[in-house]
Amino acid sequence: MKRIGLFFGTFNPIHVGHMVIANYLVEFSDLDEVWFVVTPRSPFKTKQTLLEDHHRYQMVYEATKDYPKLKPSNIEFDLPQPNYTINTLVYLEEKYGEEHRFCLIMGEDNLKSFHKWKNYQVILERYDLYVYPRISEAKVPEQFKSHSKINRVDAPIMEISSTFIRTQHKAGKNIRPMLPHEVWNYLDEMNFYRS
Structure with a gap:
């Protein structure tokens, strides 16, 4: 059974920081693959800097096509919106559960608000979390500091963000x-983030 790490994000755009973390996880943890789950644009929010779903998916595809252990996923595009992580996990388990064991990948700063996620207790009961370090002032709640389902991964700290890239x-x-x-070629050809 393959262990699949799910790396959720808007990937607007995907950058080398995402790639380094994902590659570190497939090479230096027990994960067999990392799937980049591209979060769809919310129909209720029209954030102008967020590219259309298919463009962000295409950039993830371009970034990962030469890395067999890293895969793009548009699985959330067809799920009802607004969507929650628990719904995606249930859907993936129903679709691929016999061959795959799914885990969540997140930055350490996300643990600060993890208790606010829908059905976070169910997620912790059923899925392993792989947490990579981030420079943050966020205090991790005590309940998550030594939880048996939370695996801290000593991945490189990548201080680069999609927001910074777009702005610059x-x-x-x-x-x-x-x-x-x-990704650069696609972004440049499509003239993204310039105006």
Whole structure:
């Protein structure tokens, strides 16, 4: 049975920080694959800086196509919105549960508000969490500090964000080294984040 780490995000755009963390997890933990689950654009929020779902998925595809252990996923695009992580996990288990064991990947700062997630207790009962470090002032609640389902992974700390990339690209800065080559090509060709 394959252990699949689910790395959720808008990936607007996917960048080298995402790739380094995902690759670290498949090479230095017991995960067999990492699936980048592209979060769909909420029909209730029209955030102008958020590219259309298919463009963000295409960039994840371009970034991962040469890495057999890293895969793009648009699984949430067809789920009812607004969606919750627990719904995605249940859906994936129903669809792939016989061959796959799913786990969640998250930054340490997300543990601060994890108790506010829908059915977080069920998630903790049924799924392992792989938590990578982030520089943050956030205090992790005591209940999550030594939980048996929470695996802290000593991945490199990547202080790079999609927001920074978008802002600097719009300002005319060279952000090319922060993106996988194919992602830069797609972003440049489509003229994204410039206006």
